[in-house]
Amino acid sequence: MKISRLLIALAVVAAGAAYFMWHARPSAATVAAAPRAPSDPDVLRYPAGAPQLASIRAEPVQRVALPLAGPLNGRVVYNEDATARISSPINGRVVTIKAQLGDSVRAGQTLLVLDSPDLGSAESDLEKAQADANVKRLALVRAQTLYRGEALARKDLEAAQADYAAARAESRRARLRLHNLAPAGAVNADEGYPLRSPIAGVVVERQVNPGMEVRPDLPNPLFVVTDPARLWVSVDLPENLLGKVALGHPVAIEVDAYPGQRFAGHIDKIAPALDPVTRRIMLRCSVDSGAARLKAEMFARVTLLADADQLAFRIPNAALVSDGLYSYVFVEQAPGVLRKRRVTLAAQDRDYAYSVDSLRPGERIVTSGALLLNSELGVTQ
Template identity: 30%
Template sequence: MIMRRPMLKGLLIVLAVAIVAVIAWAVWSRVRSDRARLPGTTVADRHPTSPAARPAQPAAATPRTGVTIDPRRQQLIGVRTVAAKRAEMTELVRTVGVVQYDETRVTDVNLKVEGWIRELYVDYTGQLVTRGQPLFTLYSPDLLATEHEYLLALKTRDQMQSSQIADARVRADTIVAAARQRLALWDLSADQLQALEQTRQPQAAVTFRSPAGGYVTEKQVLKGAHVTAGQSLYRIADLSVVWIEADVYESDVSLVRLGQHATVTLDAYPGERYAGRVVYIYPYVNQQTRTNKVRYEFANGRGRFKPGMYANVELSVSAGAGVTVPANAVLDSGKEQIVFVAQGDGYFEPRRVKVGRRLGADVQIVDGIKTGEQVATGATFFLDSESQLRASLQGYEAAPAPAPAAGPRQQLDITLRSQPDPPKAGENQFEATVKDSAGKPIDDAQVTVQFFMAAMPTMNMPAMRSEVKLLPVGGGVYRGTGNVMIAGRWDVTVSVARNGQRLGSKQMTVVAR
């Protein structure tokens, strides 16, 4: 029977897939065998490792090595390069503030004499008044009596003008001046005193005028009310200039200076920008929010700013010239910052850098990069995973021979359990039991559980690591809570140490659900 061509082609494909699977299995077995021969490690869950005799070394940075990516792969995974540039760095400090009255432009209207309100001309809160505008009239027995005294002093002085006694004329002038000064201290204006002198008629109800222009923000008087000396009747605020007080983060306080120009936008008037300046920096920091209050002054000729409004404040601060790269070119592991520098022919070198301030979409590089060097800005997580993987493989190839242990070698019996079992993605409870070769519990040790998942370049996923520290509870039992980042297969290492010396470890594989 003659086999058809499509069927033959299908059998050839199945055969090819089988061959690839066999080769992959053989390679994986070889890698596992190589790892099993490394000192102080095992791959099987059932084999505990022997203790290490030398002291534990301080935690080092994650090993990385250069990687070569051909142009086609760069295009597929999205690797892009940008030249580091030297630029004049301008940093923006943004914050939200509240419009407030300029305290130096708020006037309190009160009386220095007791009396009764006869007429009330400004009779509601929010009314706009001008300087010198009549506010109310007041009947005051004390004020009326002083007017009579003033008029009597004026009459006496007129009579003394023809006196031959100079002292009498001087004494009359002094009495007139004293009475006039007393009325002036009670807030009678110069025009009112002049009218009183010309008409020689006392005013039973004296008109009081506004000492300042602005809006009435408080009104505490009614027509016919009895008022006392010192009582506040009105509060008038001049809104031609306003303050905006905003909280600046403690880390940005050093950028703020008195007299700096600021720009404000208001949600009520989109698209409009207003210019002002810094007039005061409070001398203390809010301990709860870790912010420093800053006061800005803005002209308000058009009346746009209304006290109580929220305002978006922006300060443009020159930070000098420096080297900058795009922020997405920097990988921050928490312990170090890495940038991949293109050296040509598809080779990328991982380089540690010292990062300064964030400047919009760019970041300042204080040390590690020179102007003009090309840095990778796309798929940097893939480059980092590839770099760490190759560094790990190089480490396996160059692994040193096992060092002789100080003293007799011992075997540790280490078991690890989780709740739930198997562990889930998220928070889990872990319990380890540690015993020596004689089955005696080991209580005075430091036990850590390390989780590792290799990078998956095809998914653009970097390698993942986490660590859980277990605390002794007695009887060789150690417990703790830790987080498994995602579901999947994890390589787990349980390490036991005492006084800085590693006693032993155990490796296993778990599959988180």
């Protein structure tokens, strides 16, 4: 009796196990979509058209100069060595404006024309001074002739010499005043006073309108002319990074207007003292704006770089997966074949990590979907 019960129990257990194994079998679709059994435990192999591949994006790894620190906040400003802030040296009323915002101008080109009584006065003063100097010169010549004929006292000769010297000085003063008002050359008060640009560049600011009364002591310049291809970037450097920078060190500059693009520059000025409030020191970087794409007053992110020969592979942080104390990326060896590789990081910032020798030029790494691949690899193992 006991043997019969035991046989019945064994039969029930065997039937249940068979039922479970039948219903737990993977479907044909599941088998086709899963990674093929890899010979290498760090490699995933997907057949063409596998649904996992739609969630994965691979890109070639880029090699860039190794950064010394994370990006710093900066601001694009005019290069003052290539910028002229132009005001009127005399009082007057604007008659004609000949340069508009955004116009390219040559050195010496007229920006506006003023109707200025001061210019007429300066020209008149010069003509009178020159005429007086000519009269005093002739008087001196006569005095010298009379003195040689002993018909004139020496003190009268000396008085004539003094009068001529004073007249020459007044003529020179009037000429210099007119030259100061019109350094670019001769002007005609009847035609108006031309305000000219001292440098070649682009008009980036204009604060004058027709009919406006101008004077030398206005708080703002009438025009600002600059070379838009030569700009500075001002950076506030934390005190603890001061030992990593030096004049001439390269920098990489990024702005929100051009995502993913870097503009090359270098440090050309380090302030002699820190700001006592912020404990930061000002750096000035020169940058080629690349066809004037950078604009003054843009906010920028400035990355301090090592020497040009110290290169590293730039890895988006989204491409990294962590396993314990180490970091890994997935390298695309062939279409559908992805290998998990350990990388050694030399630096890391908010957006990117940098590795010196863990990758090879031209290799493609997974930049989107790395976490999915890592979990899939864990399942297959």
